[in-house]
Structure formats: structure tokens, C-alpha cells
Amino acid sequence: MVATVLPFIADHVDDAVLNFDESSLLLLNVLIGLMMFGMALGIDLSDFKAITRSPKPAGIGLGAQFILLPFATFLLTLVLDLPASVELGMILVASCPGGNLSNVMTYLGGGNAPLSVGMTAVSTAVAVVMTPLNFSIWGNLNPVTEPILRSVSLNPMTLFVTIVLILGLPLTLGILFARWKPKAADRMAGPFKVFSVVVFIGFVAVALGNNWSNFITYIGFLIGIVALHNGLALLLGFGSATAARLNNRDRRAVTFEVGLQNSALALVLVFTFFDGLGGMALISAWWGVWHIIAGLTLAWFWSRRPLAPPSEAVA
Numbered sequence: 001m002v003a004t005v006l007p008f009i010a011d012h013v014d015d016a017v018l019n020f021d022e023s024s025l026l027l028l029n030v031l032i033g034l035m036m037f038g039m040a041l042g043i044d045l046s047d048f049k050a051i052t053r054s055p056k057p058a059g060i061g062l063g064a065q066f067i068l069l070p071f072a073t074f075l076l077t078l079v080l081d082l083p084a085s086v087e088l089g090m091i092l093v094a095s096c097p098g099g100n101l102s103n104v105m106t107y108l109g110g111g112n113a114p115l116s117v118g119m120t121a122v123s124t125a126v127a128v129v130m131t132p133l134n135f136s137i138w139g140n141l142n143p144v145t146e147p148i149l150r151s152v153s154l155n156p157m158t159l160f161v162t163i164v165l166i167l168g169l170p171l172t173l174g175i176l177f178a179r180w181k182p183k184a185a186d187r188m189a190g191p192f193k194v195f196s197v198v199v200f201i202g203f204v205a206v207a208l209g210n211n212w213s214n215f216i217t218y219i220g221f222l223i224g225i226v227a228l229h230n231g232l233a234l235l236l237g238f239g240s241a242t243a244a245r246l247n248n249r250d251r252r253a254v255t256f257e258v259g260l261q262n263s264a265l266a267l268v269l270v271f272t273f274f275d276g277l278g279g280m281a282l283i284s285a286w287w288g289v290w291h292i293i294a295g296l297t298l299a300w301f302w303s304r305r306p307l308a309p310p311s312e313a314v315a
Contacts, residue, residue: 024207025271031203032264033170034192039100039120040174042189051118057246061119061254062126064240069233069258070094070134076232077142082225085279088145090229092266092280093287095134097127097167099262101295102253109299111252119257121171128168131265132159152274162272166265204288211285218282226283226290234259234298252302260295263287 051058073094077087098120106116136156139145178185208215237258241251266284274280 036170037174038192041185057250060244064258066130074138084144089280089283096262097123098257102256102260105295105299109302112249116253
């Protein structure tokens, strides 16, 4: 029965119509902008100075984030042979930077929180270039997904401008405000970040409720794919940090930064450029739910394991 049902669902995943109108898309854009602005309020120049003084952990994390993960995802899509829109959704998510959630999970899991914040800020800035570049390269190299990109005539420059407006502009404004009004930024940073994250989770919950029938229909098909993909991302972060002999705290920060993607950005891009194409939208949406579950689970596991001294390198 399962063997016959799952192929049927896979063949019809692009027929899924999500209840997500223009006003919802605008609200999602605003929420992501607020989250980026709130994150920037808590960024201190010392975070960047710490990275420049000890660039190895951040360099390992960013390399795994923007080079290893997109390439590994491309290979994974070739092996799994999934519907074209699902594979393109996986490539898009893998091309996105880490999200604010990585900072929270790093803190809960006993990782290097300042490093995590610094990497998120840098990866968000780098994503302005690397997200459209990776998506264009790997999406076009995959013979299954290339026709979708060709049919929508996606212009990388248009994608670049969109990401600048969604990520780059709020991040820049937040950093400038923090320098201009440091005391106000200090008072606002914590509550602002909590407020934006809570509102975003509420938005996800409402969107999930409005699309419950699609969720029930396709969750059995998607859950294994997203779990495998997210597991690959976490493993790449952990493996890269271990191979580079980073200490335990840095290793945890890198793992979360590589493994927890900004799937909200992916969802915005799907509805902006692909009219909410079923497989892409569902992969991005379920990633947003699943990586919270996976992140909390890993953070809980690590919080119960003793940390070696910060100076200790991985043997």
C-alpha cells in the first residue's frame, strides 16, 4: 500500500496549492527583515574582531556552509532521483545562510555563542552573493532541475537584489543603529529578538494551520527527505570542525551554523520567483519546522555532556 501511495504523492507534489497570498508573503518579508535587524542590534564590533583574530573556526564554518553543503546537496539530489521541484527546493535551502536559530541552539548546547553570532552575521552578508550563485550553479547543473530554472527565466541579478533587500539592508541598518545609539540598541536587542522570533513562530503556526490538509497529505513523503538532508548538513558542520581540530565549543557552534538554514528566506524566494511551486514550497516549509526539532534535540543532548576545556583541541 505504502509503495503505491508514495509514488502517487511524489508525482502530484507540484499540484499542491498552498494558502499563501501576497499579504502573507509581504508579512513574511517584514518578519525576516525584523529578525535580521534585531540580530544586528546585538552585534558588537568585537564579534568581528574576534573572528579576525581567530579566523579558523569561522572560515571552516563558512566553507562548509557555502561550498560543501550546496555541493553535497547536489550529489544527494542526483542519488535520490526525486521530483524536480523537490530537488530544486533542497538546492535552494542548502544555498541559504544560517539563521538566528543557530545562535539560540549554540547557546543552549553549550557552544561558543559569540562565534555563532559572528558567523551568522558574516554568512548573512556573504549570502547576498553566495546564495544566488550557488542556487544558479547547482540548479543548472542538475539535469532534472535545470528546465525549471530555464522556464522561469530566473535572473541571478534579480535574485541578488531581492536578497539584498531582505537580508542585507536590515542587517546594515541594525549595525548602524547599534553604533549610533548603543545604549538604546542594548536595551532593545534582547526583547526585539525574542519578539521577532515569537511572532515568526506564530506566523509559521498559522501558515501550517491554513495548509493543514497539504501537510497531512505530503508529510509522509517529505519527512524522511528533510530529515536526511538536515542530518547531512549537521554532519558536514560537525565533520568539518572535527577534521579542522576545533575545540568543543567552536565545533558545536559550527555544527549548528551549517546545519540550521534560513529556510524562511528560501520560502520567500519560492513564492517570489516560482509562484509557490509545490515541491519547493513544501520542502522549505517543512525544513523550517524540522530544523527546530533537530536543533533542540541536539542542543539538549550536548547540554548533558561535559565540555572539555576551551583550549583543548580535538584529538
